[in-house]
Amino acid sequence: MILPQPRFYPIGLAALILVAGAGFLPAQVSVPEAFVAVPGARIFYVDTGGRGVPVVLLHANTGSSRVWEYQIPAFKAAGYRVIALDRRGWGRTEILDPAAPSTAADDLLALLDALKLSKVHLIGSAGGGFAALDFALSYPERLRSLVIANSIGGVQDADFVALGNRIRPPQFAALPPEIREVGPEYRAANPAGTKRWIDLEKISRSAGPVIPAQKLRNDITLKLLENIHTPTFLLTGGADMFAPPAVQRLFAAHIRGAQSFVIPEAGHSSYWEQPETFNRVVVGFMGKY
DSSP states (O other): OOEEEEEEEOGGGGEEEEETOOOEEEEEEEEEEEEEEEEEEEEEEEEEOOOOOEEEEEOOOOOGGGOTTTTTTHHTTTTTTEEEETTTTTTEEEEETOOOOOOHHHHHHHHHTTTTTTTEEEEEETTTHHHHHHHHOOGGGGGGEEESSSOTTTOHHHHHHHHHHHHHOOGGSSHHHHHHHOOOHHHHOOOOHHHHHHHHHHHOSSOOOOOOOOOOOOOHHHHHTTTTOOEEEEETTTSSSOOOOHHHHHTTTTTTTTTEETTTTTOHHHHHHHHHHHHHHHHHHHHTT
């Protein structure tokens, strides 16, 4: 494991700086960054350190550890040790062996072992939610709680796939990422924030060799979700075109005791579009466990 080096992150909603004519941009604080060696790769991560209960953030497929600009400072201020990694194939994670992609769940397990963390809160947004559910099914003993935000979870039931096809016709995939994943309310009201989201999305993919998509350890089905006994919080946006509230209700019906929250008007990137609400409800949930 390479010794951490500082990286700067915004300090969040408490210190927003008005940029004339453009919206709000946050100020910055220093957060250490490092790599951990896993089979076939070096996983990049940032880690606020400290003695707080650890929380791990898994980014969407249109992102990297950079996207948590509003979460890292807020969760740290709430007393947590915050860790965000670049999943294999994204950001600054280095691919050493493209023929050995492993799984995101096993990469996360290796990181937790390297950091000597026995149990963590785990938050997965969108594509990161696939990995988070897979980890919860594979290594439940390593979790305090699980937050799945704006995610279809990698569920493969034929009826569920058909549901997705009804929501998103084939033409949907051809739209620009910000149209698919940032809600219209946010795009209309915050052009500066939308541009920042687009800029982060453009640099999200790893500059290394193209690798096969990481497979999940589990073939996730709605029935399999019934095996999750980790305290679970399901969060989505009212305007999410991937995982609308109907999908959230379907997951909640199969994960025993799951709690749910819908952020009105938010799209598929609720952590970015309405970070104050996202952070408040997630911190409130994690505080119970």
